[in-house]
Structures are given as C-alpha cells and as structure tokens.
Amino acid sequence: MCTVCGCGSENVKIECHSHKHDHAHAHGNGDDHHHHHTHDHQTHNYGAGPARAHAPGLSQSRMVAIEKDILSKNDVYAAANRRFFNDRGILALNLVSSPGSGKTTLLVETIKRLKDHLPVCVIEGDQQTANDAERIRATEVPALQINTGKGCHLDGHMVGHALETLQPAAGGLVFIENVGNLVCPAAFDLGEAHKVAILSVTEGEDKPLKYPDMFHAADLMLLSKTDLLPYLNFDVECCIDYARRVNPGIKVLLVSAQSGEGMEDWCAWITAARMVAATETATGRSAAAAK
Numbered sequence: 001m002c003t004v005c006g007c008g009s010e011n012v013k014i015e016c017h018s019h020k021h022d023h024a025h026a027h028g029n030g031d032d033h034h035h036h037h038t039h040d041h042q043t044h045n046y047g048a049g050p051a052r053a054h055a056p057g058l059s060q061s062r063m064v065a066i067e068k069d070i071l072s073k074n075d076v077y078a079a080a081n082r083r084f085f086n087d088r089g090i091l092a093l094n095l096v097s098s099p100g101s102g103k104t105t106l107l108v109e110t111i112k113r114l115k116d117h118l119p120v121c122v123i124e125g126d127q128q129t130a131n132d133a134e135r136i137r138a139t140e141v142p143a144l145q146i147n148t149g150k151g152c153h154l155d156g157h158m159v160g161h162a163l164e165t166l167q168p169a170a171g172g173l174v175f176i177e178n179v180g181n182l183v184c185p186a187a188f189d190l191g192e193a194h195k196v197a198i199l200s201v202t203e204g205e206d207k208p209l210k211y212p213d214m215f216h217a218a219d220l221m222l223l224s225k226t227d228l229l230p231y232l233n234f235d236v237e238c239c240i241d242y243a244r245r246v247n248p249g250i251k252v253l254l255v256s257a258q259s260g261e262g263m264e265d266w267c268a269w270i271t272a273a274r275m276v277a278a279t280e281t282a283t284g285r286s287a288a289a290a291k
Contacts, residue, residue, distance in 0.1 A: 013147040014161050015130070074188055077156030081191025084163060088170040089281035091274040094190050096214060097198035098207075099180030102224045102257060104132045106198065107175060109257040111139045113267050118274070119172030123162045125154040125179045132177065142166055153184040156191060171278060173270065182211040193277060194219040201225050201232055205239035212246040220251045222266065227256040 085092045097103045111120055122143040124133040127150070136143035144162050146154060159176060168174050176192060178185045186195075197218035199207055202225055208215040215221065221243050223236065240252050253269065255262035 012149060012151065012158060014158065014165070015133070015145045071187065074156045077160050078189035078191040079156075081156055081160050081163065084160075085174070085191060085193070085277070086281055086284065088168070089278045090168055090170065090172055090174055091270070091277040092174040092176060092190070092192040093270070093273075094176045094178060094185070094192035094195045095198060096178045096182070096185045096195055096218065097180060097200075098182045098203060101180070101198045101200040101203065103177060103180070103198050104135055106222070106224055106255065106257045107177060108135055108139055109260075109263060110266065110270075111136065111141055111175075113263060114173065114270065115139065115141050119169035121166050121168045121172070121174055123154070123159060123166070123174065123176045125158075125177060127151070127179060148179055151179070152181045153179050153188055154190060155188050159190045173274060182207065182214045186211075186213040186217045193273060196220045196222060198222045198224050199239070201229055201234045201236075205235050206242060208239065208243040208246050215243050215246045215250065218247065218250060220253065220269065222262075223252060223254045225256060225258075226254045226261050227259040 081092075084090075095103055095107065107122070111122075114120055120141045122133070122136045122141060124130075124136065124143055124145045125148060126132060126145070127148050129147070130145040133143040133145035144166050146158050146162060148154065148158075154176065163174075166174075176190055178190075195214075195218040197215055197220070199221060201223060208221075221240075223239065229236070236254070243250050243252060251269070253262050253265050255266050257263070
C-alpha cells in the first residue's frame with residue numbers, strides 16, 4: 001500500500017528462476033536472522049497489506065499510523081539492500097520520472113557506453129508488460145522485470161527479491177528503473193546510493209514545483225530530450241531554478257539520448273559515484289579488520 005495514493009501491492013510479479021538464497025529478516029532486537037531455503041519463484045504475492053488509507057471511516061490518526069508502519073517496514077528491507085550493495089562495492093541508482101520522459105531510451109544508451117568497462121544489471125519496474133526489460137536485454141546486460149500490477153512504485157522488498165535472482169557482480173552497477181510516477185517513488189527508499197530524477201523538456205519547466213518531494217529526494221536531475229529544445233517553448237534556466245528552490249544541492253545535467261549531448265558528463269558522474277562506493281566499501285572492510 002502506498003502512503004500517497006493507497007495503491008495495493010497484490011499481484012506483484014517478479015521474473016525469477018529456481019534458485020537458492022538467504023532471506024535476512026531484521027528484528028527490533030537488532031539481530032538479523034538468515035533463513036536458507038530453496039524454492040521455485042514464478043509470482044510473489046505480497047498480499048493486499050493493511051486497510052487502504054482512502055477507505056471510508058479511517059481517522060486521520062489511523063491513516064498516519066498506517067503510513068508510518070508501511071514506511072518503517074520498507075526501511076528494514078531497504079537497509080538490507082543497502083548492506084548488500086555496500087558489502088560488494090556496488091553502486092545502485094534509482095531512476096525516477098514520469099511516464100514518457102525517455103528514461104528507458106536514456107538507460108539503453110548509457111548501458112552501451114558503460115557495459116564494456118564494468119558489470120551492469122538492471123531492475124525494471126512497470127505495472128504491466130516486460131517491454132522495457134526486453135529492450136535492456138537487447139544490450140546484452142542482465143535485466144529483471146517487476147510488474148507491480150496496481151502498485152505505482154517499487155519497494156525495498158521487491159528489489160531485495162530481484163537482487164537474489166540477478167546476483168550483481170561485486171564492484172558493478174545496478175540501475176533500478178522505477179515505475180513511471182513523480183509522486184510515490186519519492187517516499188520509498190530501495191537501498192540505492194542516489195535517486196536520479198529524469199525530466200523531459202516536453203513536460204514543462206514547472207514540474208519540480210508541482211512534484212517537490214521527488215526533486216527534493218533526488219541528488220541529480222537529468223533534463224532529457226534536449227535535442228527537442230529548438231522546437232519547444234521550454235525555459236531551461238527557469239526549470240533549473242525551480243529544481244534548486246526545492247533542493248538547493250541538486251546537480252543538473254542536460255542530456256539527449258538521440259544527439260548524445262551530455263552523455264559523457266552523465267557517464268562521468270556515474271563513474272565518480274561508483275568510485276565513492278568502492279572507496280566506502282574498502283574503508284568499511286579495513287575498519288572491520290582493525291577491530
């Protein structure tokens with residue numbers, strides 16, 4: 001269930017294969033319990049969750065309590081994902097945008113530039129179809145599709161299951177392409193190092209003000225489809241100003257998957273972020289060894 005729109009998490013489908021894995025369940029006493037088991041994944045049904053926040057008769061205090069419970073449970077799974085990434089020196093990026101921003105096209109072009117230099121894999125989130133995952137696989141990198149059904153975002157639990165199947169290589173890069181939505185994904189931590197908000201110049205420069213939570217949560221905004229600027233009435237400087245009113249620290253890059261504008265800068269940003277992830281992992285290992 002989503003804290004914003006009350007969407008259910010029933011009928012979530014994750015492409016999986018028969019495999020062995022460990023589930024780590026963190027409990028309030030600070031202990032992590034690992035349960036090793038084998039099963040055949042086809043579809044994970046996570047259940048409808050608690051009563052919908054939009055259901056008639058729910059008081060405001062009850063709605064707030066439900067939302068806190070949902071986010072606190074998600075944070076446990078997100079923390080486990082973050083440990084997974086940190087322990088292996090993996091950089092995980094959560095790509096968020098509205099539908100039609102050019103997110104998948106940009107991701108395909110990014111993968112083409114990076115795949116020969118580092119291990120890359122992708123977790124794809126959509127309500128239905130495996131279209132985007134198939135486009136990613138055409139680049140010859142592993143991709144796993146999560147269909148959320150009525151759900152409008154990925155959560156930490158879904159991503160954790162996807163990682164069990166993908167088993168990304170240490171020191172590599174995991175792209176999480178979230179469901180197209182500028183509202184709900186802002187509230188859900190997936191364990192990523194950075195949220196990257198992708199905003200197309202065809203959408204209007206006021207989107208950061210209309211959807212402030214998303215741009216506040218993002219470390220980077222990619223202003224995409226810039227090859228279309230000559231044909232649009234879009235004020236780039238105004239859009240950047242709006243984004244920085246919401247998030248003064250947000251970095252902004254102008255990119256075009258079609259013309260290649262800004263792609264080198266985008267890949268350089270990824271490379272720098274990956275180096276930070278690798279350094280933090282090495283530092284953590286050194287500190288653990290010194291104890």
